[in-house]
Amino acid sequence: MSDSDLRWLYRDEAPRAPEGRFLLEDLIEGSGPIELDIGFGRGLSLFERAAAAPESRLIGIEVKTKLAYKVNERLQKHQLLNVAILCGDAREILKRAEPGRSVQRVALHFPDPWWKKRHDKRRVIGEALLAELHRLMRPGGELFIQTDVEHRAEQYLAQLRETAGFTLASHSGYVEANPFDARSNREKRAIEDGLPVWRILATRDRSA
Ligand SMILES: C[S@@+](CC[C@H](N)C(=O)[O-])C[C@H]1O[C@@H](n2cnc3c(N)ncnc32)[C@H](O)[C@@H]1O
Structure with a gap:
């Protein structure tokens, strides 16, 4: 296939979120905790x-069509049925996701590589995303962010x-280890x- 054919393939076949408002629990069968991996890149953290x-229902969101397509293809090959992929901007997708207070864990491994x-x-991490995560997360739910850029870590903490x-x-604000027993590609390389690596763990308040 030519590069241009491949680009069309990734764009057309990368799995997308349903139109309009949609239920996260409709994406994967079962009743286990729902977890999000935002910007999973090459997908090691999902695997x-x-x-x-294995009891959790994992939803990976990735804006790059090629990565979303390829990771989805590998998940299907390995018949990992407790992982769903959504291709698109997490900030836009999560605005439409329901119900509130349903997500137990959220991971953002090495987000925001841009410097300028x-x-x-x-x-991706900003007021808008944090507001949606707060709406979607269960009281007591865990939000984990890790980065190899100290300045970014300080911004996230602030x-x-x-x-x-x-x-x-x-x-x-920092924790020593990744609490989710799942390294991302970038984390593996950094280790x-x-x-x-600067690792931040926060919990969603029970009262708010
Ligand atoms: C530096 S990479 C880290 C990839 C992976 N998490 C890791 O640690 O190896 C950041 C990833 O976030 C994705 N990304 C950036 N902005 C995003 C957004 N708004 N929604 C979803 N994914 C996003 C990028 O396409 C890229 O794959």
């Missing part, structure tokens, strides 16, 4: 999480401290290269 928590000020609008309805799991 490792599916193995670590003019790229700020592309950053944003979480300003957002009502989330409590950081430690005084500093192999001995690079520092």
Whole structure:
């Protein structure tokens, strides 16, 4: 296939969220906890999480059509039925997702790789996403963010401290280890290269 044919294939065949408002629980059969992996990239975190928590229903959201298509293809090949892929901008998709208070865990592994000020609008973690996550997460649900960029980690901490309805799991805001037993591709590489990783864990308040 030519590059252009492949681009069309990825664009047309990458799995999408239903039109309009939709129910997260309709995406995967079962009754286990619902978890989101936002910006899963090449998808290692989905495969490792599916193995670590086979009872959970995992929903991966990725904006790049090629990655969404290819990871979905591999999931089907391995017959991993507790993972669903949605291709698109997580900020737009989650606005339409229902019901509120249904998501137990959310992971954002190494989001927002852009450096320049003019790229700020592309950053996925911001007021809009945190508001939707707060709406969708169950009281006591866990939000995990990790990055290899210290400056970004500090921005995320500041944003979480300003957002009502989330409590950081430690005084500093950081935790030592990834609590989800699922490394992402970028995390695996950072560990192999001995690079520092900043890991943030917050819980959604029970009262808010
Ligand atoms: C630096 S990569 C990290 C990939 C993977 N999580 C990892 O740790 O290896 C960031 C990923 O987030 C995706 N992404 C960026 N903005 C997004 C958005 N608004 N919605 C969904 N995915 C997004 C990118 O396409 C990219 O795959």
